[in-house]
Amino acid sequence: MPWCTDCDRFLSPSTVSEDGSCPACGRQVDDSAAVGRKDDAEALPPVPWHLKVLASGVVAYLGWRVVQGIVWLID
Numbered sequence: 001m002p003w004c005t006d007c008d009r010f011l012s013p014s015t016v017s018e019d020g021s022c023p024a025c026g027r028q029v030d031d032s033a034a035v036g037r038k039d040d041a042e043a044l045p046p047v048p049w050h051l052k053v054l055a056s057g058v059v060a061y062l063g064w065r066v067v068q069g070i071v072w073l074i075d
């Protein structure tokens with residue numbers, strides 16, 4: 001996430017000028033990708049596919065339990 005130290009705020013990548021400067025003050029923003037640091041990318045890796053499968057399985061199981069509970073209440 002680009003950070004402008006002069007404006008003291010984060011900038012969305014789409015609002016940063018093409019040359020990497022802040023649109024408000026024109027200062028070069030501290031974009032970790034631009035200066036070559038990969039810390040942010042390593043701190044937030046993409047969600048592994050098996051976690052998505054696990055999460056969807058849990059949601060499906062809980063949904064099924066809710067259906068069972070409703071059927072139990074009706075009976």
Ligand SMILES: [Zn+2]
Pocket residue numbers: 004005006007008022023024025026027
């Ligand atoms: Zn700025």
